[in-house]
Amino acid sequence: MNDAAQQNHGTEDGDDGSMSRRSALWTTAAGVAGAGLGLGGLGSGTASAATPLGSDSAAGAQAQTASPQRQGATMVGVPFEGRSTIRVGLVGLGNRGGSMIDLYLAVPGVQVVAVCDPVKEKAQRAAAKVTAAGQPAPAVYTNGEDDYENLCKRGDIDFVYVATPWDLHFEMAKTAMLHGKHVGVECPIALQLDQLWELVNLSERTRRHCMQLENCCYGRNEMRVLRMAHAGLFGDLLHGAGAYNHDLRGLMFDPDYYEGPWRRLWHTRLRGDLYPNHGFGPVANYMDLNRGDRAVSITSVGSPSLGLAEYRKKHMPAGDPSWKETYIESDRTISLVQTAKGRVIRLEHDVSTPHPYSRINSLGGTKGLFEDYPARIYIEPDHANDAWGDFGAYTEWDHWLWKEHANPPGGHGGMDYMLVFRLMQCMRLGLVPDFDVYDAATWTSPVPLSHLSIKAKGAPQQIPDFTRGEWKNARPGMDSAKPAKA
Template structure:
């Protein structure tokens, strides 16, 4: 009896809700039924056709409100199959209610989000698993079995490529236009990196360097995509090197499962999805040197495939063969249900999900810095409570044609930063509790500053640099194509003279002159003098996440203002 059949006969049906059921989520339905799970509820914001989806999936309930589905109290787990930027808020909402989560990739779209997810998983008794189905394809699991048996010797190099033109798909699913095609770097890297990390065991990526080919293609509206093809190099603590190429833009046939692995005693090269092209493998212990063999042939041999493939792949049920992503959709669900029932450890838990996701997020910064090697954080070292997100403020849309007035008090001069100001500039930041700045970080930030956008105020009598603000081109997920008023600082010894207001207004003027339609700034709740200045200049709070309204109410009370 296969493992799939065992799950079908389990006397307690596994009740799962699918969010995003009218889209990607529906693809899992037949596999869930085969595994003996019950689709208890479906949820989608597209009300039209939702009842049809419910009937097709055999669900008892249908919702357009995700919170209502979670609070109905009849779910063991949720399958999050929504757009990327919704994965973390939906996963954390379920974990907070003790509901297990199987989340589509990527795990999150920002480092801050990922910290919140890890913290939520740590607080919850429920299980979190990343549905990286490419780890579960037959070929990738075969290689994993060979590696674990020691037949590759010491693996030290690997490559992965995901080449999939999704430009037409992005027109039907507009979220992809920004989250997949609108930012540089290897954000969508988990399909390529995930299987390699599984081959490498408990190793992880500690540093990345990413470069891209620039822009050669435009969308139907004439706007360029962020980049065509990007390549990320990854280092691990054990000295291994990984190369990941992601290309979601270039016009070409799909080739989404390209892998290579090199070890001291073996080598593997996958098929590149070309007609007649087959993968090849060589293992010193089994074959003569320089003699390549076909992995598909080997997997059919009882003495090889029967030994090194997982039992479920050696004798797969029909549902697995019919499932999407080469059977990966079925296999990932199979392991998720077993992990929720305590039969196996979670194969891709929240920290392994971070190992697969964080390198791509860090690569976004690396590519902006011409491929500079940057460290990748280890989520296992994060505190259980993530750093609180900063308050966001926006320049009002109705004021885009009305720049604020810049008023510099007598005895002070507003000018641009000059060469030779660096030491005083860093000392000023230290004086306002930004002492973590150093010359290296200063050089990186300078690359984001608009020409004529580095404002400083000097004290005429002493020549001291006493205030500063930057007009930066600094798009973020909440502020696509946004201009930021960044790193505003005023020497406390010169407080009460309106210096912070002067440099803030000057930076806003510069951004408006450059044509920015979205101007924002960030600050912490405890920086009350700064928040008072920003409100006085004309910025307004941006309530971008749950709890933000309450935080601003506390700020207004502390400032003696009405909200």
């Protein structure tokens, strides 16, 4: 991928392009089933029964919105242990993991001790990067789709990073925590409500942090808006919007990019928002969700599913395996999230039609609003006469991370590096992470719930209170204070 494409490419390329045997078997067996698919059989080994996301009845999933009994103490406000060197193991070394390893190697005080991918060439390439950076050769795990379990069993790893196909995220996060490791996972962290609850329960029981590594929260614009919002420049907050609107048709039909159809096959299974995190995470931070407010319900509607079939008709030869697929995913999903304080968040998802890239990223309050793509602002008393103002004039509100790292390395405009740097800093210094398992579960919950809402003709779906009532208490989050120690 060229630099321009990488700059605009959200972390859907964050999942390993390689397709494990487990993932291949599961997608082959179930991928064409369409609306009747149940997602209980992911090989997770869990005792809980999963609600079929393709079911016409939302009753089963709604029952899961009730808070299960807490199995351990809350992880709200729990700091990392603190250590001079953070020892990292990486699982999944495709498009995302293969590039993110460069950033872990670029952060002081981080040692990559193990890498894992069933494609040996990718693992060997990653290991070569480690030694080229002057670190000892890492352990390499390439013995099939379950070898990540051996990586997680190691006694010399503090943090496991997961960048694999989506249906493997839950099991890998679970395994890491059960073996005493903090874990960070690319989007989405899981795909079902019962899986989200299980990750919450495991984090509390094992005392390990389980985090959705939402890089867009660390974008320069997002962090500037966050600080301005918390300083009251937008007044009382009323509404926000976020999206993942990105034309991925060419990549989803490119066999070399994903090394298999796993990404495209999700469009044969669900109708809702497959990838809400990039849009939801930043707006949730602006509004302090789980820190004084919370997401209460979601209502979703979806357009017909036409884009992928039309693209296939124009570009794929007769006999291509994609002709066996039936797409049900809405080309454009629009969701409205209501918060406990009555605020409204609009989420959009569209990866199947031609359009410019946009995460929308807007925030409005009683004193004005910000809108991105392109970035512009209109707040009182700075602006008047219906004329947008220059957002570039507000650099004084940049987060301290962006003031310290004006030209960060890596893709996506530097937000990837900011994410890795800050997370590793929190681990080294023994700080509370900027976001936690409750945020991960909240930001991902629109995946199953938007599907159920669309199936129920737009009926609202209740978003669980993953914090079990602790959302009522204000606490720090992404708008973190600069630590006294570097």
